[in-house]
Amino acid sequence: MTQTLTEILQKHNERIARQWAVILHEEGGVHYAGRPLNELIGTTSQAGKAYFAAIVHGDFSKVDAFIERICKLRLEGGFSLSEVQKAFEIYRTLLVPILVRELTDDALLSALEGLNACLSRTIFAFSDYFLNMANAQLIEKQRKLDEDLQAAAGIQQSLLPQKLEKRPKIEALDIAWKFKPCETIGGDIFNVIRLDEDHLGFYMIDVSGHGVPPALVTFSISQTLQPHMGYTIRRRPGLSPDYDIVSPGDVLKALDSEYPWERFEKFLTIIYLIVDVRNGRLIYSNAAHPPPPLLRADGSFELLEKGGTIIGMDGILPFEEEEKPFSPGDKILLYTDGVFEFTDDKGELFGEERFHSLVRNLKGLTIEKVLDEIVLSIENFAQGAKFQDDVSLMGIEFKERTMFA
Amino acid sequence: MQLHNSMMADVLIVWPLEKRIDASTATEFKQKMSEWIDAGNRKIVLNLSEVDFIDSSGLGAIVSSLKKISGEGDLVICAVRETVMSLFRLTRMNRVFDILPSEDEAVRKLSGQL
Numbered sequence: 001m002t003q004t005l006t007e008i009l010q011k012h013n014e015r016i017a018r019q020w021a022v023i024l025h026e027e028g029g030v031h032y033a034g035r036p037l038n039e040l041i042g043t044t045s046q047a048g049k050a051y052f053a054a055i056v057h058g059d060f061s062k063v064d065a066f067i068e069r070i071c072k073l074r075l076e077g078g079f080s081l082s083e084v085q086k087a088f089e090i091y092r093t094l095l096v097p098i099l100v101r102e103l104t105d106d107a108l109l110s111a112l113e114g115l116n117a118c119l120s121r122t123i124f125a126f127s128d129y130f131l132n133m134a135n136a137q138l139i140e141k142q143r144k145l146d147e148d149l150q151a152a153a154g155i156q157q158s159l160l161p162q163k164l165e166k167r168p169k170i171e172a173l174d175i176a177w178k179f180k181p182c183e184t185i186g187g188d189i190f191n192v193i194r195l196d197e198d199h200l201g202f203y204m205i206d207v208s209g210h211g212v213p214p215a216l217v218t219f220s221i222s223q224t225l226q227p228h229m230g231y232t233i234r235r236r237p238g239l240s241p242d243y244d245i246v247s248p249g250d251v252l253k254a255l256d257s258e259y260p261w262e263r264f265e266k267f268l269t270i271i272y273l274i275v276d277v278r279n280g281r282l283i284y285s286n287a288a289h290p291p292p293p294l295l296r297a298d299g300s301f302e303l304l305e306k307g308g309t310i311i312g313m314d315g316i317l318p319f320e321e322e323e324k325p326f327s328p329g330d331k332i333l334l335y336t337d338g339v340f341e342f343t344d345d346k347g348e349l350f351g352e353e354r355f356h357s358l359v360r361n362l363k364g365l366t367i368e369k370v371l372d373e374i375v376l377s378i379e380n381f382a383q384g385a386k387f388q389d390d391v392s393l394m395g396i397e398f399k400e401r402t403m404f405a
Numbered sequence: 406m407q408l409h410n411s412m413m414a415d416v417l418i419v420w421p422l423e424k425r426i427d428a429s430t431a432t433e434f435k436q437k438m439s440e441w442i443d444a445g446n447r448k449i450v451l452n453l454s455e456v457d458f459i460d461s462s463g464l465g466a467i468v469s470s471l472k473k474i475s476g477e478g479d480l481v482i483c484a485v486r487e488t489v490m491s492l493f494r495l496t497r498m499n500r501v502f503d504i505l506p507s508e509d510e511a512v513r514k515l516s517g518q519l
Contacts, residue, residue: 208461261465265428267496268461288496309497310461313468316501 055114174397186390187214198278208267248285252319261312268311297329328400338389367397406430426463435466447478448515454484483511
């Protein structure tokens, strides 16, 4: 019986390999059509020999080795999975009629079983190989994306205030900040800009959403607010002084026309504050950012509540300004709503009121310490849960100007 | 987007039958409102009873409609859900929009009966 199957395969193998290659070349799709016929005859002959060993002797080692070779050659060479799988179905359509003609009963049944086992093994192996290959490509792509995101996060960090030792010395003010994007990169940004010898500008921006799109918007606005861009400092060549510090309301008005809602389709809130260190005053305006608390040296607490609506609403509301005295020991906190808009594991909101009462109780501490305490409190409340929004905080403390002898 | 509209005397009532007015629907909303204003409607009630989320695009589209009609007519908003109301408060839009509790009151206000 085995003898007969052996004879059949030996007798027909060469012809089948040739026919197989021709069909592949003509009907196997663009990739097979693009290979020389001789190369195809080479691989179909190898396949025939491998299947012979498996069907007749139950030895699958040659089939496995062959599969691996074809995976490397075809799948990694850009052939589609279905193309390769169909190619092996051709073998079945060629061999089955011959087996049916030459064998009967048990001999036929066992030959067909052997053939089917070989082809199933081949086709499953291709699927596995293809899946692993696709996975490896995805992992590689993801790794590259992660790397890019890390690099972008590094660039975003560079838009924040510089480390203490690198920052231009700001006499009379102590500044501290925290920046915790809930993903690698986020929609919050803030910074300090020196407007002239006596004036510093502070801004904090929150663009709705998380990840790359809002981060790109923060890049754009940070750039716009740089003094040389003409939005925060207006040049007046030939006059003395040859510049004007643009008032906060006018800065927000300019941003409002520069960033209409159609441009990015995001909520964009910003607070902009100018501190006059010589005269101990501050002036601010606010585009729907949470109102900053002003903690007075005497322990009293007030909110800076003036302002207008979000950026990009075509001037529908004016951006009101307010001026306040800013005296030694007074502190201001700028922050985004991620500081209080998160829930604990029972679903309870931290909330703005809880945040205000927390801040009220932090009198008498340095600004650095105030921020540490706030972060500690919200982390305790969140119980180690990941923040649902970016958290940004910047604190400014007005110091007594001391004259060193 | 599903935007139901009906007339009550000379008042056009616009009733978005959508949960959200966001980037995917705002342009169409703005376009439709603009066509109605161009067609001569000068008194419009916007019923937000079905809407529980508005993003910046949605807010922008409503503001555009308000700006387009202002000076020549009035746009009144009614039946605002709490989630949307808190957004209006947060963005101070409650100062910009005329907001009334019910459609009936909104229509009466525009007809000069309130």
